[in-house]
Amino acid sequence: ILLAQPVSLCCFQTTAALTAGLERIPDQLGYLVISEDGVLASAGELENDEHTAGVMMQMVRTASRFRLPGSAEPPFKRMSVILEDFVYTVTVSGQKVFVVKRQNNQQESISV
Amino acid sequence: MVLLCFDPDERKPLIPHPNPVSKPPNGTDWLTPSVPSARTDEQALLTSILTKTAQNIIDVSAADSVMMEQHEYMDKARQYSTKLAVLSNSLPQKKALALPSLTSQPHQVLASDLVPYSDVQQVISCTLIHERDV
Numbered sequence: 001i002l003l004a005q006p007v008s009l010c011c012f013q014t015t016a017a018l019t020a021g022l023e024r025i026p027d028q029l030g031y032l033v034i035s036e037d038g039v040l041a042s043a044g045e046l047e048n049d050e051h052t053a054g055v056m057m058q059m060v061r062t063a064s065r066f067r068l069p070g071s072a073e074p075p076f077k078r079m080s081v082i083l084e085d086f087v088y089t090v091t092v093s094g095q096k097v098f099v100v101k102r103q104n105n106q107q108e109s110i111s112v
Numbered sequence: 113m114v115l116l117c118f119d120p121d122e123r124k125p126l127i128p129h130p131n132p133v134s135k136p137p138n139g140t141d142w143l144t145p146s147v148p149s150a151r152t153d154e155q156a157l158l159t160s161i162l163t164k165t166a167q168n169i170i171d172v173s174a175a176d177s178v179m180m181e182q183h184e185y186m187d188k189a190r191q192y193s194t195k196l197a198v199l200s201n202s203l204p205q206k207k208a209l210a211l212p213s214l215t216s217q218p219h220q221v222l223a224s225d226l227v228p229y230s231d232v233q234q235v236i237s238c239t240l241i242h243e244r245d246v
Binding site: 022026060064087091097 | 210211213214217218219220221223227228229232
């Protein structure tokens with residue numbers, strides 16, 4: 001399941017280092033920071049996970065091509081790839097793709 | 113195997129002139145019927161190869177006579193460069209597009225609440241309805 005979700009802004013951490021903020025994300029199981037040239041940083045369950053990095057890169061590229069009529073920018077800030085037990089949250093900033101694998105604590109199981 | 117022999121009469125043209133009137137008058141034309149037929153066949157074959165080769169040759173010995181001045185070279189180079197520039201601008205860009213910036217605060221965006229389960233369930237049901245209708 002892929003959702004492009006608009007996220008409201010709040011004031012939380014603006015001057016963090018590349019990965020310092022990612023470590024503190026609640027329920028995070030691992031993360032990836034990817035550039036055009038490859039994986040820049042990785043940790044936890046996504047440590048050195050080149051395969052997931054490639055898939056996420058391709059997915060966010062595809063999703064970011066989508067435009068609403070009259071808008072020049074992609075209409076979302078975060079892409080969520082939702083699985084039963086965990087969620088990949090993905091965003092792009094400064095030519096870098098950030099992927100965080102988070103625990104999916106929601107009780108109901110998703111049935112398709 | 114092809115054996116190359118020097119003809120004693122070196123002035124004899126390798127390719128017989130198409131106009132029979134201008135044949136060498138000495139009667140040594142190698143297509144004369146006096147030679148054995150096997151030799152005639154071989155000679156005829158060689159002649160046809162030689163003729164074909166001569167037809168396929170592009171004589172570039174005269175190319176030097178068409179001299180271009182330095183400024184003509186420069187003009188042509190400029191002309192071709194301009195044409196190339198116009199063409200390359202009209203071609204679609206092969207290079208992958210740069211990644212768009214979705215946010216200036218990635219950590220904050222990634223840390224915000226996950227998509228509510230009800231939203232996910234709604235999207236799933238919409239997708240199922242859409243698939244059923246298609």
